[in-house]
Amino acid sequence: MPPKALQGLRVLEFAEFVSGPYCAKLMADLGAEVIKIEPPDLGDESRRRGPFPNDLPDQDASGLFLYLNTGKLGVTLDPSKLTGRRIFEKLVAQADILIENNPVGVMSKLGLGFDSLKTINPKLIMASITPFGQSGPYAHWKSYYLNTFHAGGEGYTLPGGIGWQMYPERPPLKAGGFIGEYNCGVAAATAIVGAAFGCLMCEAGQYIEISEQEVLASLMRTDLGKYNDGWVESRATRSVPIGGFIHCKDGFVQLIPLWKHMWTALVAAMGNPEWAGEARFQHERLMAGWQGVTRVSDDILRDREEANERIEQWAMQYNSEEIYTVVQRHGCIAAPVCSVADLFSSKQLQAREFIPEVEHPEAGCLKYLGAPYKFSETPWRIDKPAPLLGRHNEEVYCNRLGYSRQELVQMRRAGII
Amino acid sequence: MASAEYPLEGIRITDFGQVWAGPILSGLLANMGAEVIKIETRKRLDSVRLGPDNVERDPEKDPWFQCINRNKLSITVDFSDERGVALLKKLVKISHVVSENFSPGVLKRHGLDYDSLVKIKPDLIMVALPGAGSFGPMADLVTYGPSIVGLCGYDRMVGYEGERVLGMQQPYADVVAALYGAYSVLAAINHQQETGEGQYIELCQWEAATAVMGEALMESVMNGRNPGTLGNVQPGMAPHNNYPCQGQDKWVSIAIKTDDEWGAFCRAIGSPEWAKEERFADGFLRWQNRKEMDRLVGEWTRGRTHYEVTELLQKAGVAAAPCLSMDERLEDPHFQDRQAFVPIEHPVIGTGWVTSIPWKMSDTPGGVRTPAPLIGQHNQYVFGELLKMSQDEINYLVQEKVIY
Numbered sequence: 096m097p098p099k100a101l102q103g104l105r106v107l108e109f110a111e112f113v114s115g116p117y118c119a120k121l122m123a124d125l126g127a128e129v130i131k132i133e134p135p136d137l138g139d140e141s142r143r144r145g146p147f148p149n150d151l152p153d154q155d156a157s158g159l160f161l162y163l164n165t166g167k168l169g170v171t172l173d174p175s176k177l178t179g180r181r182i183f184e185k186l187v188a189q190a191d192i193l194i195e196n197n198p199v200g201v202m203s204k205l206g207l208g209f210d211s212l213k214t215i216n217p218k219l220i221m222a223s224i225t226p227f228g229q230s231g232p233y234a235h236w237k238s239y240y241l242n243t244f245h246a247g248g249e250g251y252t253l254p255g256g257i258g259w260q261m262y263p264e265r266p267p268l269k270a271g272g273f274i275g276e277y278n279c280g281v282a283a284a285t286a287i288v289g290a291a292f293g294c295l296m297c298e299a300g301q302y303i304e305i306s307e308q309e310v311l312a313s314l315m316r317t318d319l320g321k322y323n324d325g326w327v328e329s330r331a332t333r334s335v336p337i338g339g340f341i342h343c344k345d346g347f348v349q350l351i352p353l354w355k356h357m358w359t360a361l362v363a364a365m366g367n368p369e370w371a372g373e374a375r376f377q378h379e380r381l382m383a384g385w386q387g388v389t390r391v392s393d394d395i396l397r398d399r400e401e402a403n404e405r406i407e408q409w410a411m412q413y414n415s416e417e418i419y420t421v422v423q424r425h426g427c428i429a430a431p432v433c434s435v436a437d438l439f440s441s442k443q444l445q446a447r448e449f450i451p452e453v454e455h456p457e458a459g460c461l462k463y464l465g466a467p468y469k470f471s472e473t474p475w476r477i478d479k480p481a482p483l484l485g486r487h488n489e490e491v492y493c494n495r496l497g498y499s500r501q502e503l504v505q506m507r508r509a510g511i512i
Numbered sequence: 513m514a515s516a517e518y519p520l521e522g523i524r525i526t527d528f529g530q531v532w533a534g535p536i537l538s539g540l541l542a543n544m545g546a547e548v549i550k551i552e553t554r555k556r557l558d559s560v561r562l563g564p565d566n567v568e569r570d571p572e573k574d575p576w577f578q579c580i581n582r583n584k585l586s587i588t589v590d591f592s593d594e595r596g597v598a599l600l601k602k603l604v605k606i607s608h609v610v611s612e613n614f615s616p617g618v619l620k621r622h623g624l625d626y627d628s629l630v631k632i633k634p635d636l637i638m639v640a641l642p643g644a645g646s647f648g649p650m651a652d653l654v655t656y657g658p659s660i661v662g663l664c665g666y667d668r669m670v671g672y673e674g675e676r677v678l679g680m681q682q683p684y685a686d687v688v689a690a691l692y693g694a695y696s697v698l699a700a701i702n703h704q705q706e707t708g709e710g711q712y713i714e715l716c717q718w719e720a721a722t723a724v725m726g727e728a729l730m731e732s733v734m735n736g737r738n739p740g741t742l743g744n745v746q747p748g749m750a751p752h753n754n755y756p757c758q759g760q761d762k763w764v765s766i767a768i769k770t771d772d773e774w775g776a777f778c779r780a781i782g783s784p785e786w787a788k789e790e791r792f793a794d795g796f797l798r799w800q801n802r803k804e805m806d807r808l809v810g811e812w813t814r815g816r817t818h819y820e821v822t823e824l825l826q827k828a829g830v831a832a833a834p835c836l837s838m839d840e841r842l843e844d845p846h847f848q849d850r851q852a853f854v855p856i857e858h859p860v861i862g863t864g865w866v867t868s869i870p871w872k873m874s875d876t877p878g879g880v881r882t883p884a885p886l887i888g889q890h891n892q893y894v895f896g897e898l899l900k901m902s903q904d905e906i907n908y909l910v911q912e913k914v915i916y
Contacts (some may be wrong), residue, residue: 117726271742
């Protein structure tokens with residue numbers, strides 16, 4: 096079997112929820128050996144998040160946990176106890192990389208800050224992922240994902256276009272799920288592998304700290320450019336004010352008449368209705384102020400709304416597929432608005448073998464997602480399902496660190512593992 | 513090879529990236545010190561040079577372009593001309609990585625696909641970012657950033673709780689794909705260092721945008737339910753929303769999970785009568801009555817600034833943060849302290865802000881060294897110094913509009 100790209104890299108993960116575990120999963124699927132450390136009894140927060148098969152809570156079958164932790168060895172450990180800390184240090188001595196996403200200060204308090212750990216392993220690369228980073232006035236702020244997302248900038252401008260026009264008084268919106276957390280996981284993996292390459296060259300370890308807020312802010316690119324141009328992006332100026340997510344017979348369809356020729360194409364696809372010929376529905380007028388340069392009059396706002404209503408009246412007669420096919424053919428950007436279930440039935444994704452099945456002792460055989468990248472030489476593969484809580488205690492503590500099974504029993508009684 | 517500061521110093525990337533996804537990918541690697549040579553031609557400019565934000569319609573003045581192409585070099589080569597192709601092959605020969613995000617097949621038509629290039633550079637790493645992949649029944653799908661987000665099911669989750677789909681309406685897939693792309697290239701570089709072997713990486717943008725919604729996919733797989741619009745809601749948590757604050761379009765996010773946090777929140781806002789009502793007595797009741805509670809919390813926040821609310825609640829141990837607009841982010845003391853945005857001098861635009869690197873490394877930090885390149889700014893360096901072509905030859909190719 097050909098080697099994987101990160102084969103030989105040893106990763107220790109002391110992280111929970113999404114960002115840290117996803118970062119380590121990305122590395123596990125490319126061949127790194129990941130040992131995941133969870134608190135005894137409770138385990139990772141994502142074990143309690145679900146979704147659960149048949150809605151029956153089960154810490155070994157939470158969907159979020161299963162998705163984020165494939166390919167890892169799982170151990171339990173409480174490093175706040177002295178024996179636990181010593182075991183942690185032994186694991187660090189055998190690792191190349193440590194990934195953690197505990198609140199700022201927790202690792203130092205445990206005696207496991209980078210300065211202490213590098214005396215044990217001078218080549219260690221340690222990565223800390225936190226909402227606001229390790230330094231600066233907000234480093235110690237408490238933050239749930241909602242807070243981090245909206246402090247990062249994307250939230251301030253959501254929803255734009257038709258969403259803002261319909262609900263200008265409502266609060267800015269979070270994007271669905273935990274997208275920002277996942278993005279931080281990928282960014283952290285990028286930083287770590289880059290650092291590993293640098294460290295390979297200079298034969299020393301280093302500390303990487305990742306602020307989720309900064310990752311999210313750096314992924315916004317249009318609003319900084321616009322700021323340099325002299326104006327501040329808001330929901331009122333973000334996205335295209337005409338079209339957008341339009342109701343149709345079987346759900347929604349996305350229409351984006353960004354440029355004049357696209358609007359002409361959309362109008363043609365609708366059969367050149369009489370209303371679209373009126374002066375007030377011309378593209379340059381409807382798009383006025385879109386670049387934030389001029390203030391839009393109430394008249395124009397009303398006409399945009401009317402245009403969207405009329406587009407929707409037309410769209411309600413057809414199915415999504417009928418609409419985007421014909422609109423695309425005329426030369427305007429149009430796309431389906433799929434559901435998650437559509438993904439699993441997608442012939443394209445099936446043909447690309449993007450939906451592997453993984454057998455898990457508790458949750459059974461389920462569909463997962465593959466990786467978005469296909470390497471010609473080094474395969475990507477989910478080698479094992481997410482671990483049951485403490486599944487590999489014996490393998491790691493006995494086989495690698497030399498503890499006896501009796502000692503494990505004692506440590507379990509003492510709440511250390 | 514690597515200097516102390518830039519871990520990828522010495523890695524050269526021939527970058528065919530256009531618009532967003534490709535240039536963001538190579539930009540991440542340029543931050544870490546890779547020498548990224550952007551291939552352009554005046555015959556067909558990178559469309560971001562003339563984006564809708566470019567008020568003066570001057571391709572050297574586009575602020576979006578500047579944001580994502582800093583730290584790169586630019587050369588102009590018309591590769592619809594065979595002599596242009598020959599030039600690029602010379603460059604690939606002395607590069608480590610080739611990156612591209614054309615539609616599938618474009619580079620192949622010019623003899624610049626992986627199979628052709630690997631013959632001249634056997635340990636080449638090449639990454640491509642097709643929208644729907646280069647094979648499969650929908651490989652020809654014409655995609656555009658925002659449409660991929662719709663295609664992958666993500667947009668269905670963006671909207672106010674239980675209401676109509678509003679969607680991201682943003683080319684968000686490009687950013688996500690670029691992140692995965694940078695990671696995959698680094699993994700391949702790592703492998704190449706170990707084994708000497710290069711490889712081809714295909715990164716499908718549709719798949720990249722899909723990979724970030726694990727819990728939603730598992731909900732569908734496990735229980736056959738399709739997650740719909742959830743707004744700012746996190747099941748089981750209340751308050752959990754943005755609340756209006758003093759000023760035009762100002763908001764603060766507040767998130768409460770435990771009874772302890774709820775108690776601290778109530779004390780921090782002066783223990784109003786409504787907070788003691790039975791309907792808000794525990795997490796389950798707060799969750800059930802969240803709409804009414806949102807209204808009451810909003811009445812309290814309305815008279816204060818988002819920073820005041822944040823400070824007060826953080827002091828009490830409650831998670832809160834201001835919802836920040838772009839100008840506020842630049843002026844925010846935390847962003848400033850961490851130098852998350854840096855000003856850079858561009859010869860035509862003047863001083864403009866760009867984002868710094870979203871991670872801090874103790875030994876190899878990387879950094880923003882140069883502004884986005886002018887069109888063909890580095891022709892002389894690349895053709896003269898790197899490829900050691902004579903001045904006559906360069907002049908001739910300029911005259912022939914091969915270097916153009």
